[in-house]
Amino acid sequence: xxxxxxxxxxxxxxxxxxGINLTVKKGEVVTVIGGSGSGKxxxxxxxxxxxxxxxxxxxxxxxxVHAKSTDLNKLRQKVGIVFQQWNAFPHLTVLENVMxxxxxxxxxxxxxxxxxxxxxxxxxxxxxxxxxxxxRMSGGQQQRMAIARALAMSPxxxxxxxxxxxxxxxxxxxxxxxxxxxxSEGMTMICVTHEMKFAREVSDRVAFFHQGxxxxxxxxxxLFDAPEHAETKKFLAATH
Amino acid sequence: xxxxxxxxxxxxxxxxxxxxTLAVTAxxxxxxxxxxxxxxxxxFQLGPYWAAPLTFVLDVFxxxxxxxxxxxxxxxxxxMKLGWPPFTTSCVVLSLYTAAYCxxxxxxxxxxxxxxxxxxxxxxxxxxFQDMRYIVAPLAIRVSLPSWIGLTLGVMKDSAxxxxxxxxxxxxxxxxxxxxxxxxxxxxxxxxxxxxxISLPIAxxxxxLEKRWSPND
Numbered sequence: 307x308x309x310x311x312x313x314x315x316x317x318x319x320x321x322x323x324x325g326i327n328l329t330v331k332k333g334e335v336v337t338v339i340g341g342s343g344s345g346k347x348x349x350x351x352x353x354x355x356x357x358x359x360x361x362x363x364x365x366x367x368x369x370x371v372h373a374k375s376t377d378l379n380k381l382r383q384k385v386g387i388v389f390q391q392w393n394a395f396p397h398l399t400v401l402e403n404v405m406x407x408x409x410x411x412x413x414x415x416x417x418x419x420x421x422x423x424x425x426x427x428x429x430x431x432x433x434x435x436x437x438x439x440x441x442r443m444s445g446g447q448q449q450r451m452a453i454a455r456a457l458a459m460s461p462x463x464x465x466x467x468x469x470x471x472x473x474x475x476x477x478x479x480x481x482x483x484x485x486x487x488x489x490s491e492g493m494t495m496i497c498v499t500h501e502m503k504f505a506r507e508v509s510d511r512v513a514f515f516h517q518g519x520x521x522x523x524x525x526x527x528x529l530f531d532a533p534e535h536a537e538t539k540k541f542l543a544a545t546h
Numbered sequence: 547x548x549x550x551x552x553x554x555x556x557x558x559x560x561x562x563x564x565x566x567t568l569a570v571t572a573x574x575x576x577x578x579x580x581x582x583x584x585x586x587x588x589x590f591q592l593g594p595y596w597a598a599p600l601t602f603v604l605d606v607f608x609x610x611x612x613x614x615x616x617x618x619x620x621x622x623x624x625x626m627k628l629g630w631p632p633f634t635t636s637c638v639v640l641s642l643y644t645a646a647y648c649x650x651x652x653x654x655x656x657x658x659x660x661x662x663x664x665x666x667x668x669x670x671x672x673x674x675f676q677d678m679r680y681i682v683a684p685l686a687i688r689v690s691l692p693s694w695i696g697l698t699l700g701v702m703k704d705s706a707x708x709x710x711x712x713x714x715x716x717x718x719x720x721x722x723x724x725x726x727x728x729x730x731x732x733x734x735x736x737x738x739x740x741x742x743x744i745s746l747p748i749a750x751x752x753x754x755l756e757k758r759w760s761p762n763d
Contacts, residue, residue, distance in 0.1 A: 389662065
């Protein structure tokens with residue numbers, strides 16, 4: 307379970323998160339929507355400790371992410387994250403990209419790591435691309451590789467930060483299909499997205515962020531069809 | 547029509563000089579690179595503000611002519627009664643000189659690795675060191691290699707200045723022969739050719755590694 311309690315975060319003078327409260331249960335899919343600069347991506351990086359927070363608390367299965375005593379490297383093995391820019395390791399083949407962390411972080415044997423990597427890459431439809439270097443693949447393929455790379459660590463939670471925003475519209479579908487598949491397999495996910503149709507389909511709950519505040523959170527039908535907050539209405543009207 | 551007093555033993559004498567040039571260069575580049583990597587990582591980690599004292603010292607080594615550094619270094623070691631032979635003094639000064647340049651090359655190389663790529667590595671649970679070892683180092687080396695090769699070739703030529711401390715390296719050996727045989731053009735031509743021959747493999751190595759790595763990028 308991910309528990310976010312009254313989290314505040316500033317970049318210099320600008321407060322980007324103004325007291326966020328959110329609990330995500332095991333197996334739940336929560337999508338976060340909202341305009342640029344609403345703080346949604348920042349929240350994800352605070353959840354796995356890539357960004358420090360000013361106040362509040364993030365607890366993952368009872369571990370305080372931002373406590374000094376927390377071993378973040380260990381915690382991050384539990385929480386996978388995929389970014390807007392897929393960030394392939396350009397000097398490694400697709401297979402090596404996925405094998406690296408299981409080998410070096412989890413200390414797996416080469417054989418075991420390869421087995422897992424092949425399995426995950428096949429799972430996201432890249433079984434044919436194992437020995438290819440990332441720059442020879444499309445953005446959608448690289449993004450799916452990044453997903454496989456995170457999954458190879460067998461995380462219990464996955465965070466997706468606008469994973470389709472930097473993609474050619476033609477390639478968005480294949481990546482969303484991968485996310486749908488994960489959701490249907492019961493992965494606990496927090497997805498920041500601009501894909502409203504996708505959010506409506508896969509989410510158990512949808513959160514709308516506005517200027518650092520979680521203005522509204524509800525089941526997708528409720529949030530999309532009968533939004534309560536004025537800003538949510540405005541945002542949805544603008545994106546339709 | 548072509549007559550020279552240069553004998554085989556003179557050529558052997560030049561080869562010994564070239565050996566000294568190679569030895570001084572190898573020791574200085576090796577030690578300078580190790581120090582440069584260390585200082586480069588420190589500079590990158592500390593940021594410009596906290597690394598300012600280190601940057602200042604390295605700037606001194608980069609801006610003061612090497613000849614002055616060698617003479618001052620030699621005077622300093624004798625004032626401090628270290629009793630270093632000229633070879634040691636030469637290598638110490640040249641190593642620091644190399645390290646000063648290498649630091650910037652390393653820092654630039656680390657800088658060239660996108661923060662987002664490093665963030666992805668850390669998000670997979672890799673420690674700072676693992677990120678450095680498996681992601682940053684291979685990528686930074688590719689970027690830094692051409693400059694590092696240039697630095698090595700530069701140090702090889704600059705190492706001629708150690709003749710001021712009494713070491714008989716390639717250039718000094720040539721000078722001795724010129725004084726004795728009075729055939730400056732011919733001997734300097736040979737000397738230049740030897741410099742070229744010992745530099746070539748290093749320059750080629752750079753080209754080879756770049757080519758080998760390029761299909762992956």
